[in-house]
Amino acid sequence: MAENLASIASDGGRTAVPRAAGEGSGRVVDHPAWTVLKRAVEELRPAQAKDGSVDFSADGAPTRAEAAALTGRIVAALDELSPLLPHDAAYHRALAADLRRWAGDGFGVPDFLDSLLAFHPAADRTDGRQHLVVFPMYTQNGNPDRNLEALVLRVVWPGWLAELERTRYDNPLFLGITFEDFTAGYDTNSAVLFPETIAVREAPERFTWGGIFCDREAARFRRVAGAARDVTGLRLPEEAEGLLTDQQRCQETFVLWDMVHDRTHSHGDLPFDPFMIKQRQPFWMYGLEELRCDLTAFHEADRLAAEGRPQGRDVQYAVILDRIFRFPVTGARVRNYDGLGGQLLFAYLHRHDALRWTDNRLSIDWDRAREVTARLREEIETLYRLGIDRPKLVHWLKAYELVSTYLAPHPGSTWAKGPDALDLTLPPRKLVDAVLPDEFPLSLFYEALAKKLRGVVESTRGITAQAQEAQAA
Known part of the structure; x- marks a missing residue:
């Protein structure tokens, strides 16, 4: 459960986290006003067009007066809930003003820049802290339209993670988070909350936070990797099996992985702008960049494991198992750069005898896999370093x-x-334009695996930690 977030002990011990100091009493989602707010948002969302404006001419659309009444209910509910979250008071005031202005302007394309600029959840990362967020936005890997969304989340910031960020992996914008509740845009495959997805009149000069839902990532990983283990007959080490059965431990694993991955985009010998995703490049370039960041997390996890930190070895198991099992068989085959990275890691491990598929059974030599994975990282790093002196096309x-x-x-x-x-x-x-939608098709192994895991992968849409625990029970 989100109320029992990760440890606060710097030695990596796992201890239940109390309510964040300085907050009002109670969970937001237990307050009746949350139900009112969520229902009002859900009633308004279907009337919104792709750009977030309300199409009053559509069948079943509310009248302007009805839409105004819905936003009024959202603002009134927000007023009731805000005392539970004193750290978000300035944001909630700006949010209420943005909602009123949107209604007053006739529900055109929404502009929530003022409330976005007032929201600073990474400025004081407190473990277990709640945030109530309402924005018109699209959800990455979820809803492509900028619909109004409401969600309640908690920050994951245990003491051991805060220490690592302060001393080794500086990442002041990173926010590990878990779901408490959410509207329909997050009943999808989306596991991020990014400010660049929010409808604003102009992009801010810089963003001050970026959130990743480690609980959804962990639950999704446990379900898919567990099914893949069974399908392939893979025998896992005891510590890896433990990762698949412990949601709390798995969340800690993913929040560390994500923190190191995220900062890696702007670290190293980079022949390009670190925000390369905004540039037009062949999708294998994105695939290599995402894989480079994951393999850097893998490398750092090896160092942490050598120091006796339990999360280090867990990150290594998670990177390999998530990359080779879930990534290649998830999503469409059109420019699937994450899938490409997973295929490449599998093939590299297989080519160098760290992984074998023999007699319809998968086996992994984990010690060799660590050595070989480090070698792949070195190949990508060399490509990047030499790329600094090469023309883009070369x-x-x-x-x-x-x-x-x-x-x-x-x-x-x-x-x-x-x-x-x-x-x-x-x-x-x-x-x-000459790049094919599926430039590197699935191998025979992955074609078969994709068919066997299709239902499992589809079942992770909108998954929560609670849903995964219920299935496991």
Whole structure:
């Protein structure tokens, strides 16, 4: 449960966390006003268009007066709930003003910049602290429309994690969080709360926070990795089995993994802007970047394990198992860069005899897997370092060469034929059009695994820690 978040002991011991000091008494989701607020948001959401405006001409849409009444109920409920969250008082005042202005302007494209600028959950990360969040937004890997969403969350910031962030992995914007409750946009595969998804009139000069739901990531991992273990006959070490059966321990694992992964995007020998996801590049470039960040977390976890920190070895198990089992078989095959990274890790481990698929049974030599995974990280780091001195297109081609050494490209690929097959008179961004939607199709192994895990993967949509515990029981 979210009320029993991770340890506050710096030695890694696991102790229940009390309510954050300085908060009002009680859980937000237990207050009757939360139910009122959530229902009002859910009634308004279906009337919103893709850009967040309310389409009063649509069938079943409310009248302007009815929409105004719904926002009035949201503001009134917010007024009742805000005393439970004194740390969010300024945000809630700005939020009420943004809601009233949206209604007063006739429910056009929403602009919640003022309330976004007033929300600073990472400024004082307190373990177990609640936040009540309402924004018009799309949810990554969830709802693509900027609909109004409401959610209650708790911060995950145990003492051992705070110490690591302060002394080794500085990441002042990072926010580990868990769900308390949420509206329909989060009844999806979304496991993040990012400020750049919120409807505003202009992007702020800089963002001050970014949240990742470690409880959903942990629950999803436990369900999919557990099913994959059974399907493949993989025998896991006892400590890895323990990770699959302990939600609390698994959440701690993911919050550490995420914190190190997130900061890695702006650390190292980078031949590109760290926010490369905003640039137009072949999707294998995104795949390599996400994998590089995960393998850096893997590398740091090895150091932590050597120091006796229990979360270190857990992160290593999670990175390999989540990457090779869930990532390749999740989502569509159109430019699936996370899937590509998972395929590459599996193939690299297999090619270097750290992983074997023999007699319809999977086996992993974990000591060798740690060595081989470190080697893959070194190959990607070398690619990046040399890329600093290369033109963009050459860097892309060298990256393609690395990936295609281990993954077979589609037989119809233009890129696989090399630079002579590409129209080099075009700027690099135009050559992205020659990339196939599924440039590196699934292997025979993954085609079979995807069929066997399809139902399990689909069952993780909207998953919560409570739902996973209920299934396990």
